Amino acid sequence: MSHPILTEKTVLLNANVKNKEEAVRLAGQLLVDQGCVEPSYIDRMLEREQSLSTYIGNSVAIPHGTEKGKKNILRSGISILQIPGGVDFGDGQMAKILIGIAGKGNEHMEILSKIALVCAEEENVSKMIHARSKGELFSLFDGVN
Known part of the structure; x- marks a missing residue:
């Protein structure tokens, strides 16, 4: 059975985090909870962040695991x-x-690349930041699934 890559269960609105590490852990935990990755993948995400920030600009960060973390991925x-x-990703x-x-x-x-296309449009990012429902946020990523 094919699973969608993005589901409403992997979307969290109005998250409140203290710092970058907590934010990355939360993003990773959503993937763990949906059976996409093993819990150790979160450590690989944090390793990646320590060596290279995943902040891409436009108020968006795209945390992901290191090459070593690939073996901890069960499905996309x-x-x-x-x-x-x-949340501060360094350098303000x-x-x-x-x-x-x-x-x-x-x-x-x-x-x-699909995510980068969505996030390249400032209007899309603004819609994500101000989305009041998961569906609203979800609809911006229609082409990603």
């Missing part, structure tokens, strides 16, 4: 955290949208 998945208050870069990615096999780059 995306989690989305809406953080209206923002405030992320209000976190998109956690776990790409199985070669799907990683394809998922990443």
Whole structure:
């Protein structure tokens, strides 16, 4: 059975986090809870963040695991955290949208490029930040599933 990469269960609105690490852990936990990754994948996400920030600009960060973390991915998945208050990703870069990615096999780059296209439009990011329902946020990613 084929699973959708993004479901309403992997979307969290109005998240309130203390720091970047907590935000990345939460994005990873949503993927764990939906059976996309093993819990150890969260550690790989944090490792990636320590070596290279996943903040891409436009109030968006895309945390994902290191190459070593690929073996912890059970199936591809995306989690989305809406953080209206923002979380500091270093150098004063405030992320209000976190998109956690776990790409199985070669799907990683394809998922990443689709997300980058959505996030390149400031209007889309603004809609994500101000979405009042999961459905509203979800609809922006129609082409990703």
